Amino acid sequence: xxxVIEITYLVSSILFIFGIKKLASPKTARQGNFLAAVGxxxxxxxxxxxxxxxxxxxIIIGSIIGALVGAIMAIKVPMxxxxxxxxxxxxxxxxxxTLVALSEYFRKNPNYxxxxxxAFTLPIDxxxxxxxxxxxxxxxxxxxxxxxxxxQGIVTGxxxxxxxxxxxxxxxxxxxxxxxxxxxxxxxxxxxxxIITAVSLVLGVLLxxxxxxxxxxxxxxxxxxxxxxxxxTTGFVLGNxxxxxxGALVGASGIILTIIMCKGMNRSLMNVVMxxxxxxxxxxxxxxxxxxxxxxxxxxxxxxxxxxxxSSVIIVPGYGMAVAQAQHAIRDLMNVLEKKGxxxxxxxxxxxxxxxxxxxxxxxxxxxxxxxxxAMEDINDDFPNTDVVIVVxxxxxxxxAARHDQNSPIYGMPIxxxxxxxxxxxxxxxxxxxxxxxxxxxxxxxxxxxxxxxAKEAITKLVNELKASS
Amino acid sequence: xEEYLFLMHIYVFVLAIFxxxxxxxxxxxxxxxxxxSGSNAISGITIVGAILSAGMEQFNVSTILGLVxxxxxxxxVVGGFLVTDRMLKMFKKK
Numbered sequence: 001x002x003x004v005i006e007i008t009y010l011v012s013s014i015l016f017i018f019g020i021k022k023l024a025s026p027k028t029a030r031q032g033n034f035l036a037a038v039g040x041x042x043x044x045x046x047x048x049x050x051x052x053x054x055x056x057x058x059i060i061i062g063s064i065i066g067a068l069v070g071a072i073m074a075i076k077v078p079m080x081x082x083x084x085x086x087x088x089x090x091x092x093x094x095x096x097x098t099l100v101a102l103s104e105y106f107r108k109n110p111n112y113x114x115x116x117x118x119a120f121t122l123p124i125d126x127x128x129x130x131x132x133x134x135x136x137x138x139x140x141x142x143x144x145x146x147x148x149x150x151x152q153g154i155v156t157g158x159x160x161x162x163x164x165x166x167x168x169x170x171x172x173x174x175x176x177x178x179x180x181x182x183x184x185x186x187x188x189x190x191x192x193x194x195i196i197t198a199v200s201l202v203l204g205v206l207l208x209x210x211x212x213x214x215x216x217x218x219x220x221x222x223x224x225x226x227x228x229x230x231x232x233t234t235g236f237v238l239g240n241x242x243x244x245x246x247g248a249l250v251g252a253s254g255i256i257l258t259i260i261m262c263k264g265m266n267r268s269l270m271n272v273v274m275x276x277x278x279x280x281x282x283x284x285x286x287x288x289x290x291x292x293x294x295x296x297x298x299x300x301x302x303x304x305x306x307x308x309x310x311s312s313v314i315i316v317p318g319y320g321m322a323v324a325q326a327q328h329a330i331r332d333l334m335n336v337l338e339k340k341g342x343x344x345x346x347x348x349x350x351x352x353x354x355x356x357x358x359x360x361x362x363x364x365x366x367x368x369x370x371x372x373x374x375a376m377e378d379i380n381d382d383f384p385n386t387d388v389v390i391v392v393x394x395x396x397x398x399x400x401a402a403r404h405d406q407n408s409p410i411y412g413m414p415i416x417x418x419x420x421x422x423x424x425x426x427x428x429x430x431x432x433x434x435x436x437x438x439x440x441x442x443x444x445x446x447x448x449x450x451x452x453x454x455a456k457e458a459i460t461k462l463v464n465e466l467k468a469s470s
Numbered sequence: 471x472e473e474y475l476f477l478m479h480i481y482v483f484v485l486a487i488f489x490x491x492x493x494x495x496x497x498x499x500x501x502x503x504x505x506x507s508g509s510n511a512i513s514g515i516t517i518v519g520a521i522l523s524a525g526m527e528q529f530n531v532s533t534i535l536g537l538v539x540x541x542x543x544x545x546x547v548v549g550g551f552l553v554t555d556r557m558l559k560m561f562k563k564k
Contacts, residue, residue, distance in 0.1 A: 016512050017489060023505055024496040030558040033508050037551040040515065047518045053525030058537045062524055066544020073545070074552035082557070086507050089550050092542040093513045099539035100519035106532040107523070113530045125476040224506050227513045234519045236479055244479055245486040246515040252490025253509040257502060350499060357502030361557055369564035375499045 001049060008046035009242040015039030016246050020253070026370050043242060079365040080322050083355040087148040087220055090227045094140025097230035098197065101133035104237050105193060120187045127184030129236035131196065135176050136233055138200025139207065140226040146208040147219050151354055157213030165210060166274065172203050211272065214319070214396075214435035216354045217261045218272045225254025257356045264350030264376075266402075266413040295431065298449040300458070303425065304465040310387035312343045314379065316416055317359045318352050320393015320428070324455035327366040330392060332463045334368060340466075345372055347379045347389075347416050349397040376416055383420040391418060391426045392455050395434030398426075401441050410436050424448045427458055504557045511550025517543035 016039045022032025047053065077085045108126070110118040122130075149155030162168075179196050183189050211219045228250025235243025262269050298306070307313070315334070321327060334344045346368065352359045360373055383389065391398055394416075401408040402415045418424050419442055426448060433439060442448055451458060497505050520543045523536025 017493065019512075020490075020493045020505075020509065021496075023501055023508060024493075024498070026498075026501060026558075026561040026563070029501055029504060029561065030555060033504070033551060033554045033558055036508060036512055040511070040517075040547055040551070043515060043518055044521065047521045048525075050522060050525075052522055054527040055525055058524040058529075058533055059521050059540055062520070062537045062540030063544050066541040067548045069541070070545040070547065070549030071552055074549045074556060077553060079557075079560075082503060082507070082553075085549070085553060086503070086510060089507065089510045089546050089553075090513075092546040092549075093510065093516060096514070096516040096520055096539045096543040096546065099535045099542065100516060100523055103523035103532045103535035103539065104519070106530070106535070107526065112532075113528070220506070224510060224513075227510065231513045231516045232483060234516050236476075236483075238519050238522065239475065239479065240518060241479065241482050243515050243518055244483045246512050248483050248486035249490040249493070250509040250513040252487050253494045253505060256491065256494045257506065260499075260502075348499065355503060356506060357499060357504070360500040361503045361560070364557070364560040364562070367560070367562065370500050370561050371563050373500055 001051070005046045005049055008042050009240070012039040012043040012046070013242050013245045015042070016249060020249060079362055080325060082361055083216060083220060083353075083358060084148050084151040086355060087144050087151060087223065090220070090223045091141050091144030091148065093227035094137045094144060094223075094230045097133050097137030097234045098141060098200070100234050101130045101137060101237055102193075102197065105130055109187070122184055122187040124184055126237060127187070128180075129233050131176070131180030131183065133230060133233040133237055134193075134197050135173075135180075135200045135203075136226055137230040138197060139204040140223055140230050142201045142204030143208040143219075143226070144204075144223050146205055147211075147216065147223060150208075150211075150213060151216060155209075159212040160209045162206075162210075165206075169203065169206055172199055172206070176200060176203075207273070210274070212435065213354070214351075215265075215272050217351050217356055217358075218258055218265075218269070220355045221254050221257035221261055222269075222273075223254075225251050225258060228252075228254055261351055261356060264414065266410075293444040295443050296449050298425065298451050300451075300461045300465050303449075303451055303462055304469055306423070307337065307342070307388060307466060308340070308469060310342060312386045312388075313337055314345050314347050314383065314386050314389045314418075314421070316347050316349075316389060316391045316394050316398060316418055317363070318349075318392065318394025318397065319354060320395075321455055322353055322358065322362055322393070324393065326392060326455035326459055327362040327368075329456050329459035329463065330363070331366040331368050333390075333459055333466075334372070336463055336466045345374055345379065347374055347376065347418075349376055349394065349416055352394060352397060376414060380417050383417045386421040387423065389418040389421040389424045391424065392459065393427070395428075395440055396436045396438075398442055399434075399438070399440045400445075401438070405441075408438060410438065418442070419445055419447070422447065425451050427451045427453065427455055429454060501561070504554050507550055507557065508554040511547055511554060514543050514546035514550060517547055
């Protein structure tokens with residue numbers, strides 16, 4: 001039976017690998033997700049056959065509750081709420097790892113629940129695994145809850161600074177490791193183990209609280225990676241290769257996404273984790289010398305007339321599109337322009353939105369074909385040959401100051417070169433600054449026209465005007 | 471052999487990280503959100519540990535912790551795979 005179980009775990013691991021492999025193309029991605037789900041099902045069945053599983057009632061009750069809650073969340077969540085959803089799911093994974101580590105600690109104790117007088121020894125490798133499980137799992141759990149709160153608007157999305165932020169966090173990590181070493185040597189120290197758990201939970205809050213709203217793509221990716229590593233450490237606790245493999249795959253995935261997000265902002269991971277642009281943000285608006293000049297605006301009728309005579313349009317969506325839920329209006333705009341024979345494409349900056357690929361999911365929801373969405377590096381050279389660029393709810397990622405103004409806090413960040421197009425239309429509610437807290441000099445460029453208004457309302461008005469004129 | 475077991479697990483872990491890097495770098499940016507939620511569901515593999523904890527014979531602190539762990543991990547697994555499928559259904563070519 002043991003061999004059957006182990007082979008099933010192996011098959012399940014292979015299904016996970018094939019599942020992720022099929023995510024390389026939108027055509028096979030759905031099938032890949034299904035394969036991974038089958039792998040998970042096999043792993044669960046194999047575990048139920050394990051000789052250490054003696055009673056089933058708690059497993060069944062827990063599974064039903066968990067499956068119901070998970071299914072309801074998955075069906076109810078709107079596409080704009082996807083970053084929160086992923087944040088929350090990360091947290092549950094981390095929380096499960098913490099709980100399993102604690103449970104294993106009790107199970108290994110020969111004097112629990114009945115004192116047998118036997119000496120409690122914890123093999124050093126399992127001890128290390130339990131402590132790391134508690135630390136990573138705990139940080140992932142509360143860190144994800146804070147990230148969820150920030151994205152949902154329950155916790156402030158601003159950069160939160162507290163005194164001695166970095167020394168305190170460093171001290172807490174060291175404290176957990178030292179206390180952990182003590183517990184491994186003296187496994188009977190239950191109180192200390194619980195303190196380690198509590199400190200890990202506090203650490204998760206302290207680490208994510210300082211991270212600002214627009215840095216959430218990095219935070220969510222990093223927590224994603226942690227949730228994988230937490231699963232791996234649980235694998236070390238149990239001596240189970242499948243958990244180690246699956247956790248490592250997820251850990252690698254999260255790290256790669258984190259690196260991509262950091263590159264998209266031209267910032268180091270350290271810089272983001274430490275609380276971001278805040279240092280620049282507080283002094284930025286005052287010191288940056290942005291060229292003030294005449295901002296020109298355009299109304300719906302004029303814009304419709306302008307768009308009547310063009311052959312190519314690139315739409316640049318940003319977080320503002322998600323906030324205004326304007327993705328359906330933008331799809332209508334695409335349709336009406338295409339009917340007039342205009343070539344319409346979308347340019348997606350890697351950090352647009354609140355998580356990796358956020359814009360792509362919203363546009364897919366609005367039935368914009370994915371082959372119309374272009375990554376920054378694939379479309380940036382096409383802007384000079386483009387008649388009109390329409391920027392909807394994006395700001396810092398189209399600020400030309402990133403290319404030339406060495407004093408700008410976003411200097412060096414890769415941007416979409418929308419200013420090279422013949423005309424740039426910027427849809428925004430006001431001239432307010434973006435996340436980096438700096439003015440956007442693009443608004444003052446001679447080829448830039450502001451189209452003021454809420455994204456959904458303004459684009460819908462534009463679509464109606466275009467329909468009426470054709 | 472027993473004392474090398476931990477080392478074997480480290481082996482597996484390191485090799486799996488390399489496999490992960492190879493696989494994930496091939497996922498296009500347009501699928502990064504489903505990649506996250508899908509990989510997230512896979513990290514719900516902790517359900518294995520949770521089941522082992524919850525399935526012990528006598529009912530004690532260990533089993534209670536296991537029960538809550540099963541609930542958490544199951545939310546992660548079911549929620550993750552379902553929401554990923556919901557998203558991927560929407561990705562269509564022209």
